[in-house]
Amino acid sequence: MVLGLLLARGGVRVTVLEKHSDFLRDFRGDTVHASTLTLLDELGLGERFAAMPHRDVERMTVRLDAGEAAVADFRRLPGAHRHIAFAPQWDLLDLLATAAAEESTFTLINDAEVIDVLREHGTVVGVRYRDRATGAERDLRAALTVACDGRSSAVRAAAGLAPRRFGVPMDVLWFRLPRERTDPDGVFGRLSAGRFAITIDRGDYWQCASVIPKGTDAALRAAGIDGFRRDIAALLPWTADRLAPLTSLDDVKLLEVELNRLRRWYVDGLLLIGDAAHAMSPVGGVGINLAVADAVAAARIVGPALRSDGGVPLRLLRRVQLRRWLPTVLIQGVQRVIHRALLAPALAAAPGPRLGAARLPAPLRLLRRFPALQGLTARMVAIGPLPEHAPAWARRPAVRSRTGR
Numbered sequence: 001m002v003l004g005l006l007l008a009r010g011g012v013r014v015t016v017l018e019k020h021s022d023f024l025r026d027f028r029g030d031t032v033h034a035s036t037l038t039l040l041d042e043l044g045l046g047e048r049f050a051a052m053p054h055r056d057v058e059r060m061t062v063r064l065d066a067g068e069a070a071v072a073d074f075r076r077l078p079g080a081h082r083h084i085a086f087a088p089q090w091d092l093l094d095l096l097a098t099a100a101a102e103e104s105t106f107t108l109i110n111d112a113e114v115i116d117v118l119r120e121h122g123t124v125v126g127v128r129y130r131d132r133a134t135g136a137e138r139d140l141r142a143a144l145t146v147a148c149d150g151r152s153s154a155v156r157a158a159a160g161l162a163p164r165r166f167g168v169p170m171d172v173l174w175f176r177l178p179r180e181r182t183d184p185d186g187v188f189g190r191l192s193a194g195r196f197a198i199t200i201d202r203g204d205y206w207q208c209a210s211v212i213p214k215g216t217d218a219a220l221r222a223a224g225i226d227g228f229r230r231d232i233a234a235l236l237p238w239t240a241d242r243l244a245p246l247t248s249l250d251d252v253k254l255l256e257v258e259l260n261r262l263r264r265w266y267v268d269g270l271l272l273i274g275d276a277a278h279a280m281s282p283v284g285g286v287g288i289n290l291a292v293a294d295a296v297a298a299a300r301i302v303g304p305a306l307r308s309d310g311g312v313p314l315r316l317l318r319r320v321q322l323r324r325w326l327p328t329v330l331i332q333g334v335q336r337v338i339h340r341a342l343l344a345p346a347l348a349a350a351p352g353p354r355l356g357a358a359r360l361p362a363p364l365r366l367l368r369r370f371p372a373l374q375g376l377t378a379r380m381v382a383i384g385p386l387p388e389h390a391p392a393w394a395r396r397p398a399v400r401s402r403t404g405r
């Protein structure tokens with residue numbers, strides 16, 4: 001959507017195909033980092049975003065058995081946005097889609113599931129998609145096809161590309177609990193031996209993520225809803241009196257975590273970005289912002305060729321990958337270290353109130369001792385190693401929210 005918006009603002013004819021009929025799904029993650037907030041300002045959409053329901057978070061903390069530990073302090077960031085925002089992703093996508101629809105060269109087709117790529121003489125020249133409303137199959141030809149269809153990219157598979165996979169120790173269970181007006185605001189992480197949970201405040205309910213050892217979902221489901229409720233109450237005692245609405249494990253969705261990366265993000269006529277090129281772990285909540293940064297870099301690099309109605313030579317596609325390779329490898333590297341050093345041992349430990357009971361783990365002690373380091377972690381999470389900025393031709397002055405808020 002970001003790439004579509006930017007290119008359409010440059011006068012390029014763009015069609016975005018989206019498999020679903022809307023963006024209203026729970027599983028996408030909620031974080032909008034300082035780098036993306038700055039991008040929205042550059043696009044003139046900062047005020048519209050500010051008018052959307054969201055929460056600004058200035059610090060990231062995690063609660064262990066030994067106490068609470070600060071992980072990142074966003075107040076130490078440079079620039080106008082010294083926080084990260086939590087906003088339901090469907091609202092952000094709606095905002096981008098509305099802005100893109102203001103461009104005459106932009107088309108969004110919903111219920112359009114890409115099922116194959118079209119090739120001519122070895123070059124990708126578009127896609128075949130199924131209209132899920134009617135079942136009809138249609139072809140769409142394009143000077144450049146961009147796969148941004150996520151972790152299970154159908155375009156990637158159709159192009160015959162397979163990512164290198166890195167093991168991950170966990171999967172995530174996703175569910176909602178009621179929120180009361182007297183509850184604290186914000187986002188909380190809770191780590192204990194054998195268990196890890198995050199609760200995200202979404203106004204009238206808590207969106208909760210329970211991290212489980214990879215591949216244990218079936219056993220957990222076999223144990224039934226009572227066992228699951230007991231686990232959650234043990235980890236998050238304040239939720240004990242509000243677990244009743246969870247009447248069945250059908251209310252608890254499994255999100256399988258993947259961490260992988262393609263060696264090559266392009267072939268003739270096709271570029272892959274976001275999770276389709278490099279699936280991100282939820283650690284740090286950086287995947288959305290990395291996908292957005294890929295889109296901005298791609299627009300800046302291939303936009304001029306598309307704007308002049310020319311084809312997009314392979315060297316430009318290679319340049320997109322070269323530009324985004326280092327931040328991706330660095331962030332995935334940090335995620336892998338956190339998986340290995342913190343999450344895998346914690347999830348492998350038998351449940352019980354012991355994790356860090358005596359002392360916080362060494363990296364957290366270091367962050368506590370030298371608070372300036374919390375500014376570095378904040379920068380890594382909220383801005384990232386190579387923030388991307390909108391090209392001049394896609395920028396607009398600030399536009400007020402349509403609701404007038």
Ligand SMILES: Cc1cc2nc3c(=O)[nH]c(=O)nc-3n(C[C@H](O)[C@H](O)[C@H](O)COP(=O)(O)OP(=O)(O)OC[C@H]3O[C@@H](n4cnc5c(N)ncnc54)[C@H](O)[C@@H]3O)c2cc1C
Nearest residue numbers: 019029030113114149150154274275282285286287288291
């Ligand atoms: C449990 C979990 C929690 C996470 N939490 C966060 C978080 O809080 N913050 C964060 O930044 N990152 C988070 N991430 C990572 C983040 O979700 C991804 O890195 C990010 O969504 C990637 O964006 P994307 O646009 O590449 O792909 P996606 O967000 O997956 O978007 C792909 C889009 O393509 C559409 N699509 C799929 N197949 C087709 C098809 N065949 N035809 C047409 N359309 C198709 C989908 O409907 C979807 O709209 C989390 C990941 C996991 C697993």
